[in-house]
Amino acid sequence: MRDASGKFRTFLTRVHPLKDAEGRVVHWFGTNTDVDELKRVEESLRAAQARLNSALAAGSIGTWTWDIVNDRLAADEFTARMFSIEPDEAARGLPAENYLRGVLEKDRLAVADGLARAIASCGHYDIEYRVPQKGGEFRWLQAKGRVDGDTAGNALTFHGAVMDITERKRIEGRFRRLVDSNAEGVMFWNVEGQITGANDAFLHIVGYTREDLEAERLDWAAMTPPEYAHLDRQSLDELAAHGTCTPFEKEYIRKDGSRVPVLLGAALFEDNPKEGVCFLLDITERKRKDQALRESEEHFRFLNDLSEATRTLAEAEQIMAVTTRMLRAHLGVTGCAYAEVEEDGERLTILHDHTDGAPGMAGNYQLAHFRASASGTLRGGQPLVVRNVETQYLPGESADILSAQGTRAGIVSPLIKDDGLRALMVVRQTLPRDWKASEIVLCEDVLERCWAAIGRRKAQETIHRLNADLEHRVVERTAQLGAVNKELEAFSYSV
Numbered sequence: 295m296r297d298a299s300g301k302f303r304t305f306l307t308r309v310h311p312l313k314d315a316e317g318r319v320v321h322w323f324g325t326n327t328d329v330d331e332l333k334r335v336e337e338s339l340r341a342a343q344a345r346l347n348s349a350l351a352a353g354s355i356g357t358w359t360w361d362i363v364n365d366r367l368a369a370d371e372f373t374a375r376m377f378s379i380e381p382d383e384a385a386r387g388l389p390a391e392n393y394l395r396g397v398l399e400k401d402r403l404a405v406a407d408g409l410a411r412a413i414a415s416c417g418h419y420d421i422e423y424r425v426p427q428k429g430g431e432f433r434w435l436q437a438k439g440r441v442d443g444d445t446a447g448n449a450l451t452f453h454g455a456v457m458d459i460t461e462r463k464r465i466e467g468r469f470r471r472l473v474d475s476n477a478e479g480v481m482f483w484n485v486e487g488q489i490t491g492a493n494d495a496f497l498h499i500v501g502y503t504r505e506d507l508e509a510e511r512l513d514w515a516a517m518t519p520p521e522y523a524h525l526d527r528q529s530l531d532e533l534a535a536h537g538t539c540t541p542f543e544k545e546y547i548r549k550d551g552s553r554v555p556v557l558l559g560a561a562l563f564e565d566n567p568k569e570g571v572c573f574l575l576d577i578t579e580r581k582r583k584d585q586a587l588r589e590s591e592e593h594f595r596f597l598n599d600l601s602e603a604t605r606t607l608a609e610a611e612q613i614m615a616v617t618t619r620m621l622r623a624h625l626g627v628t629g630c631a632y633a634e635v636e637e638d639g640e641r642l643t644i645l646h647d648h649t650d651g652a653p654g655m656a657g658n659y660q661l662a663h664f665r666a667s668a669s670g671t672l673r674g675g676q677p678l679v680v681r682n683v684e685t686q687y688l689p690g691e692s693a694d695i696l697s698a699q700g701t702r703a704g705i706v707s708p709l710i711k712d713d714g715l716r717a718l719m720v721v722r723q724t725l726p727r728d729w730k731a732s733e734i735v736l737c738e739d740v741l742e743r744c745w746a747a748i749g750r751r752k753a754q755e756t757i758h759r760l761n762a763d764l765e766h767r768v769v770e771r772t773a774q775l776g777a778v779n780k781e782l783e784a785f786s787y788s789v
Contacts, residue, residue, distance in 0.1 A: 354458035362413065362441075362449050365389050373456055376425055376435060398424040398432060405437075412452070416443040419454060422463075434463040479556070479574045485530065487515030490569070499556065499576045501548035514572075517546045519553065529560060533570065537562050543577065555581050589732040596624050597739060610748045611646065617744045618648035621721065625733060628701070628723040631655050632744060639673065639715045647720075652700070655720065668706075673715055677734055678706040682726035703727040707737040709745050717745050 305326045312321035356373030360366070366387035369377075374384035377396035390409075397405050401423035412419035419439040424432045439454025479496035481489050489512040497504060502512055518526055522544040529539040541559035548554055555577050562570040600620055604613050614632045622630035631647035631654075640661050647654040661669045668678045680686055683702050704722035708715055719741035 356456045358439075358454055358456070360390055360452035360454075361387070362452055367393060367452075369393075376433060376456060376458070378426075378428055396425050398426060400424075409452075412439065412441050413449045416441045416447060416449055419452075422459065433458055434460045479576070481514070481572045481574070482569070483514055483560075483572055484569045486568075487513045489514050496574065499554055499574070500546050501550055501552075501554075506549070514546075519545055519547060529558075533560060533562050534567070537564070554578060586732075589730070593732060593736055593739070596620075596736070597743065600740065600743065604747050607747075608751070610751050613744065613747050613751060614646035615648065617740060617747075618646055621719075621737070621740050622648050622650070625721060625736075627721050628652050629655065629721075631720040632741075633659075633718040633720065635661075635715045635717060637714070642718060644720070652724065661715075672706060672708040672718070675708055675710040677708065677738065678704075679729055679734060680704045681728055684726075700724050703729070705729055705734055705737050707734070707741045709741050711745075717741060719744070 307324065307326050309322055309324040311319045312323055314320050354372070356370050356376065358367055358369035358373050361368075367390045368387040369379075369384040371381045371384070374381045377384075377393050379388065379392065379396070394402060394406060405421060405423050408419055408421045411417070417440075419437065419441070422434060422436045424434055426432045436457045436459045437454055438457075439452055441449050442451045442453070443449045477495070479499045480493045481496045482491035483489050488510070489507065492507055492512070494504075497507065500512070500517065506512060515526070525542055525544055529542065532539040538561045539559065541557055543555060543557055545553045545555050556574040557577050558572060558574040560570055560572040562568075600617060603616050603620060607613050607616065618630040618632055622628075629647055629649035629652055631644045633642045633644040635642045642659050642661060644656050644659065647656045661672070671678050680701075681703055701722040702724055703726050704720065706721075707719040709717040709719075719737050721737055
């Protein structure tokens, strides 16, 4: 009907006949009600319902309402399909038992218990379970709901929704298999520093037990050495901005106090930006190999530099001086000395000792100046390695050639030639030191090269001396022959 402005509006028209005593219609009584606004509201509700249905369908979500008093559970088409129930029957309402029978038998008791607890407390309900499908497979559902009751606390209605989480469970299952495979360390963490979960590989890396994890004794922030804290802060900022962080290297302090280097990458959970997962690899072996490679490069670079520095030196004394000076500087020690051992294998002479200003060791010694066990080690061709005189020597044993100079740590490398001890390289310092294997090997190699260089120079000196002597003798013999020839010539003239 058109209103005064000329626009059509919707009216609800009701007409009622008025009859006389004989039943004849004598009048008509009618009303017109403007329902135009109501119609627009109804259209809006229908459109909203359509949009909701589309959203629920797109999100694989269904809804249901359970009249607990009359035990009638009405559900939408999606829910009906998940439980293999006819949609019309589901819309009219069925006993809740019809839906419970649709749950996988292994999950049925847990679902029933969850429903019972929610009804008893007039509270919330949240549970995950499986429902078999007609094709033989099953789907994972997550059901959430809320029980409404009267003022006396009696449960009346139960409203809820079910979501198909099969794909999520499939991804979670694959992720769980990755975690359980222990191919790499995996931990779950929060921004407060707590480690909320971890696989066995991670626990092995950091030296903790599952009992420690369950007792909440693991804290990634407390396990991080202070010098790496800034890297953690940077990664947290990157996680907050992007959800993931660029993998980086750091160290963790293990339960026993030692440190372990790791390569770490992390990601935040989309549903909780304060929690995340972290993957890490123990890179101890890689670090060891890198360090060994660096030490090897330094080792051969130093030997090459030493060879170049001593190549043109003419005197054995010069070779000893340069060698001990360079080795002392390279190792950063208090002193470095080269000693030659006499043929008897007992007497030795330290010909040159280069120090940082500390008293030198140059002079004559006896191998007995070392402890008996130490001298046996040296005669056997094994280096004597002292990391701390006070802890390695027994009382009364420390007054030897090393400790007499205030030495607290040292390396004595022996050189065995022709089944006998021929030379020693002595490196020492006034503080305890945990010598690296590479440092011990370097001392041995330097001693070998120093001995060889000195031997070559001595051989060259001997050859030079022999050549000079031979030349002198040739000159003398030539002069003698000249004199004899003159005598013969004089004799022949006289005859």
